[in-house]
Amino acid sequence: MSVGLAVLLVSFVVLLLLEVPVAFVIGIATLLGALALSRDGSFVSVASDMANGLDSFPLLAIPFFILAGELMATGGLARRLIDFASSMVGRMSGGLSIVNTLTCMLFGAVSGSATAAISSVGAALIPEMEKKGYPREFSVALTATAATTGLLIPPSNVMIVYALVASNVSVGALFLAGLIPGLVTGFAVMAVAFLVSRRFKVVGTANAQGVIVQEVPAFWRSFLRALPSLSMLFLVIGVIIGGIMTPTESSAIAVLWSLLLVCVFYREVKWYQLPQILINSARTTGIVLLLIGTSAAMSRLLTIEQVPQAAADALLSVSNNPLVILLLINVALLLVGIFMDMTPAVLVFTPIFLPVAVGIDINPVHFGVIMIANLCIGLCTPPVGSCLFLGCGVGKAKIAGVSRAMVPFYIAMFAALLLITYFEDLALWLPRALGELE
Numbered sequence: 001m002s003v004g005l006a007v008l009l010v011s012f013v014v015l016l017l018l019e020v021p022v023a024f025v026i027g028i029a030t031l032l033g034a035l036a037l038s039r040d041g042s043f044v045s046v047a048s049d050m051a052n053g054l055d056s057f058p059l060l061a062i063p064f065f066i067l068a069g070e071l072m073a074t075g076g077l078a079r080r081l082i083d084f085a086s087s088m089v090g091r092m093s094g095g096l097s098i099v100n101t102l103t104c105m106l107f108g109a110v111s112g113s114a115t116a117a118i119s120s121v122g123a124a125l126i127p128e129m130e131k132k133g134y135p136r137e138f139s140v141a142l143t144a145t146a147a148t149t150g151l152l153i154p155p156s157n158v159m160i161v162y163a164l165v166a167s168n169v170s171v172g173a174l175f176l177a178g179l180i181p182g183l184v185t186g187f188a189v190m191a192v193a194f195l196v197s198r199r200f201k202v203v204g205t206a207n208a209q210g211v212i213v214q215e216v217p218a219f220w221r222s223f224l225r226a227l228p229s230l231s232m233l234f235l236v237i238g239v240i241i242g243g244i245m246t247p248t249e250s251s252a253i254a255v256l257w258s259l260l261l262v263c264v265f266y267r268e269v270k271w272y273q274l275p276q277i278l279i280n281s282a283r284t285t286g287i288v289l290l291l292i293g294t295s296a297a298m299s300r301l302l303t304i305e306q307v308p309q310a311a312a313d314a315l316l317s318v319s320n321n322p323l324v325i326l327l328l329i330n331v332a333l334l335l336v337g338i339f340m341d342m343t344p345a346v347l348v349f350t351p352i353f354l355p356v357a358v359g360i361d362i363n364p365v366h367f368g369v370i371m372i373a374n375l376c377i378g379l380c381t382p383p384v385g386s387c388l389f390l391g392c393g394v395g396k397a398k399i400a401g402v403s404r405a406m407v408p409f410y411i412a413m414f415a416a417l418l419l420i421t422y423f424e425d426l427a428l429w430l431p432r433a434l435g436e437l438e
Helices: 003-017 022-036 042-054 057-074 077-089 095-111 114-131 136-151 157-166 171-200 219-241 247-265 271-304 307-318 322-339 342-359 364-378 386-395 399-422 425-433
Strands: none
Touching: 003 022, 003 271, 022 042, 022 271, 022 342, 042 271, 057 095, 057 114, 057 157, 057 219, 057 247, 057 271, 077 095, 077 114, 077 219, 095 114, 095 136, 095 171, 095 219, 114 136, 114 386, 136 171, 136 364, 136 386, 136 399, 157 171, 157 271, 157 342, 157 364, 171 219, 171 247, 171 364, 171 399, 171 425, 219 247, 271 307, 271 342, 307 322, 307 342, 322 342, 322 364, 322 399, 342 364, 364 399, 364 425, 386 399, 399 425
């Protein structure tokens, strides 16, 4: 290991332990590593690498999708999706746990944000579940886990980030590839939630107003109320598949459609609220883009130090069996997810592990889905899991209790991850069938 790489790794770990914001951790560690290598003009070269990392047209989709998600999160979408989910499974014993899971899947997919799903759906359903006899820790664990499935179901900002880092990977193909794995993961969580909730001996579910649903639900009425929101999925994916628009152009349409829904159709957002929504979106966008820029500089330095080649040699020295290599990569990513949030993990480790995957004939689109499904688990694990901490905050629960309640959901997500990893058709069948992938 060279001096520069040693300095980069040590400074990276120390800064993380000091709880410095991740974007600054990556940027400072990269600069220190470059200085240790005595590169001429290290400050200029790192700044140049950051600028080049942001010089990409597809990146414009990220602020648009973030804004669309912020509009959806503020616009009362959660209540309509809860009613729609209740109309489908409202009469089942323990059905409120399924309502929670299904709503988080739908909301996460439409908004493209797991944290927005937890904030909106959790605030409405966690107290309601507790009233009906569900332990608070179980409700929080379920909400946090189910919300991550929306990161696999398109549209997904992290898929755009992966496509940018991986190069020559179609965002449209990634969107399609994540749909079935997202549903598989969601149904795995749903099945575990249903089985565990039967121990609590609860009956019936509730709609958004907290009224127990014992009669035949007004399915079509709730479906029609939720349909304009659900149409976001078909609108974004449809125009990309049809070749009508690029992902960046479709993200702009997503903003326009969200604005019409929340301000004109649902009328949940007033015009005077829009400046604050724009400010919140700009803050989130700034964080994401700073992460992308600093990660691009780090990836450049890792490439100079031949870290991807060293990682490939190390893994292939253990085994030439693709199944074993994928298992080792998954284990490594699970450990990474414990200590790093999803976006920086994708930015830093895609250039390291993707060449290994391609070297054993794993399709880059399939590997992207594997990586995102894997890191979704990390969002629910301490000590860094953002979804876990946000869920505890929304549900006013202790992390220790929620972590214990998470165990069966971890098992469900691990099982789904293994299916996604070793059955590539779960990810690749849909994009191949629709001509997005050869």
